[in-house]
Amino acid sequence: MSEEPTDDVDQQVATGALPDPPRVDELVHEAHRRYVDDDDGTVADYIPALAQADPELFGLAVVEAAGAVHDAGDAHRLFTIQSISKLFVYALVVDELGHDVVRDRVGVNNTGLAFNSVVAIELNDGHPMNPMVNAGAIATTALVRAASTAERWERVREGLSAFAGRQLRLNGEVYRSEADTNDRNRAIGRLLRSYGRLDGDPDDVVDVYTRQCALDVDAHDLAVMGATLADGGVNPVTGERVVSADVCRDTLAVVAASGLYERSGEWLFEIGLPAKSGVSGGIVAIAPGKGAIGAFSPRLDAAGNSVRARRAIRHLSRALGLNLFASAPAVAHRREERA
């Protein structure tokens, strides 16, 4: 990436307001009702334990940056966070190492290829490209400062728990199931090491990555975690500062570019929010300054994104006015407000 001169002006923020909390509550329940019978898509089965998920589960939650919480359906049913962990581990690492180091080491551009692509690594001279695909996420986990694998895992678990505002626990069954069938991720770890892009023992790093993916969360937790990134890095439920506001901005930019893998452009076009999905059926979508949506439904499309979670978030993005690219002419808008 070419060097840009730094521009030392204070960063101002672009944020807006949500409708009143009772209206948000109504809209969350309406979005849930609208899609509750939608059964498009198929449950992931490449990790044996995930194939056992109940496909009917459907949870939806919105947490406002101002702290109000709205839950609908199975918002408190646990599932493993999977790839959604990538965005929060990334935020923790950027907070620790800074914008430039992580940009150069992990990258910020979309691969246009599947989340577990090996070809993407080869096509880019061993560069992992971005932290939202497995290669970049494994490279990011390797950057968590720790003296041992056990300490690295504990720091990741503690960090993600601070985002959620409660102690997150490992789902041992899903962890073991993935660890036993994890050849592809181990291959990715070793390939990165062969290119000098990963320090330490690649199998140990992949083990921490596999554990972070097997942390149990629910749709409500995802909304709290996302709302922390929408709230300049302060968890709006616990009041704890988890990362800096600059880190939230950087993280949401990479999430917007690559959070839905090769479907990221389509997602921005339809929904207009940074969002991250995981193969167990979760999606978190973040509206900076306003709040976040957490959704869970196990049936997925071909790229590994939950179909019903996507549809419910699309509905809420429109109904709540969250699309970052939507505007109305300022003059007409002011006239309407005065009327």
Ligand code: GLN
């Ligand atoms: N643990 C899964 C994997 O590495 C996560 C993938 C995902 O959620 N897309 O394959």
